[in-house]
Amino acid sequence: MTIGVGGSTPEQELAKMQDMSGGVAFIDDADREARLDKARALMREQKIDALYLDTTVNLNYFTGLNLKLTERLHGAILPADGPLVYLSPAFEEPKTRSMLKIDGDIRVWDEHEDPSALVIDTVESLGIAAGRLAIDPNAPFFNVDGLRRSGNRYELVNGAAITGACRSVKTPREIALLQRSNEITLEVHKAAARIMREGIGTVEVEEFILEAFRRLGGKAPQAGRPIVLFGEATAYPHGVDYPQSLQDGDMVLLDIGCFLGDYRSDMTRTYVFGNANPRQREVWELEKAAQLAGFAAARLGAPCEAVDAGARGLIEAAPGFEKDYKTPGLPHRTGHGIGIEVHEESYIVKNNKRPLEVGMCFSIEPMICIYGEFGIRLEDCAYMAEDGVRWFTTPSHSVDDPFGYEA
Structure with a gap:
């Protein structure tokens, strides 16, 4: 059995949870005044x-x-x-x-x-x-x-030249809120993995995730539900419109996030319920390598598209995978900015020439979709610091130990 998957119940996991939202400063009026001043300066520069x-x-x-x-x-x-x-x-x-x-x-x-x-x-x-x-x-x-x-x-x-320019570069306080929001989300991922059992339904897992966020102090999004997918349904990037029941050997994909002080998290974990077969293992390891290649390409001053190219190039070079958004392969952009919206500027996609700068925050999630079999997406958010790119949370460790319990 994959390490960290199964062996517990929703009741046991919820009983252990404590609020994680304390000790982090929320946005205040001084922050908002600074944003308005920055917007005014940009407006004057652009003759708006x-x-x-x-x-x-x-x-x-x-x-x-x-x-x-x-x-x-x-x-x-x-x-x-x-x-x-x-x-x-x-x-x-x-x-x-x-x-x-x-x-x-x-x-x-x-x-x-x-x-x-x-x-x-x-x-x-x-x-x-x-x-x-x-x-x-x-x-x-x-x-x-x-x-x-x-x-x-x-x-x-x-007005995107004003709003986007302000919002896409985060302050240390915004980064701290994103950090905590992502930390809460990782704990929910770990707990959700532990409640997996044969026959559990996607709806039960969704309800557990929503309650877990409430217990840990993260506000669940008002619109939409967590993406919880089993088996072949994991191949569809934004899910399917029917519930599934977990079976031994299924791939499990959970794409979840919460708000903390208006700031979003977005994180996907994919692992096998049971033991990974050679095909699942090979594709999982390719996905992991692609995510790390995207991270390595995120350098200060490099264009946003370089991150996409780094991740995409690795997948496209692998035998049996297609190029140019075709499947089997990577059918969508590698990432998106994150902040008060889960998808915002700047997008990690081909033709986005905007240079990466200190304060920019974005996801790295080069999903591999194999329709008719399964999909694997490993998604973590990162930010640009003075010394280069940093993860908000530790990415998945390995196909056998996705949360790194025995790393």
């Missing part, structure tokens, strides 16, 4: 006069205002010079004011009024009669279209 933030993670990132996206426009305007101005439905103004972490005026619109006109009127009131208005890249189309119709005196540009 104002940035419109919609009800997205970007609004939360810069202001701490965490609102639910609806059909009603709700957001903020950040001028290149000057304080924030918030935008709210009139009947939501008291609630919005009670939630503010960064002070600012609130402009409101009533139900019969055009909220896009309020945005443009607000920009004009800030002394910006014409110029470049950057739009939150996550804003829904109906709001962007409304601004396009109402603001024909302005050049509307993609």
Whole structure:
């Protein structure tokens, strides 16, 4: 039997768990003010006069205002010079004011009024009669279209050059939150492996994972469920729409993560329930080598695509595997940035020329998919430090001892 897999029960594992969320500082108002200052500096460099933030993670990132996206426009305007101005439905103004972490005026619109006109009127009131208005890249189309119709005196540009540039380079406090979030996730992985037994269903494992995160202090994502796959279903990168039951010799793939202080973890472990056969062993070891090749290619100043090329090249050179996203092989990018979203800038993919710099955080997960047999993904997140790349958590050790208990 694979070391660390099986031998326990959900009840035994949950009883041992203690909250791991203490002792790490969360994002505070001083952090948010620094983010706003950085955004303003970038706006001035790029000759952007104002940035419109919609009800997205970007609004939360810069202001701490965490609102639910609806059909009603709700957001903020950040001028290149000057304080924030918030935008709210009139009947939501008291609630919005009670939630503010960064002070600012609130402009409101009533139900019969055009909220896009309020945005443009607000920009004009800030002394910006014409110029470049950057739009939150996550804003829904109906709001962007409304601004396009109402603001024909302005050049509307993609705000990703501001939001992405700020969010993709993390501060030490952000890295500490990501570190703890990943540590919690690794503990859940270890516990989930121990509850595996023949006949257990994927739904039971999913429910255990969600409860384990709660016990350990990590907030489970509101949308979606953990990816838990057995057997042939492990070949599908984002899972299947039917439950499975674990059988001896099955490959097991768990792709899970949590929030801590708004910061995400994302980690995948793949191992065999029972003993690995020669085919499983060979592919697992190739996957492990590819992940390490991607890590080795992550050097300060190297382009993001170099990490993808390092991992992908090893898989494509192996006998029996295809090139250019074809299967059997690696059908998707090698990784993605991680922070307040599980997938964010910068992406570890061919043609991304952005140089790796201190503070960038990303996953390395060059999955091998063999449809009709199984898939193997080993995913860990890493970050760029002053002395080079570092893992947040220790990657899988070996096919026989994935968690390194006997390393």
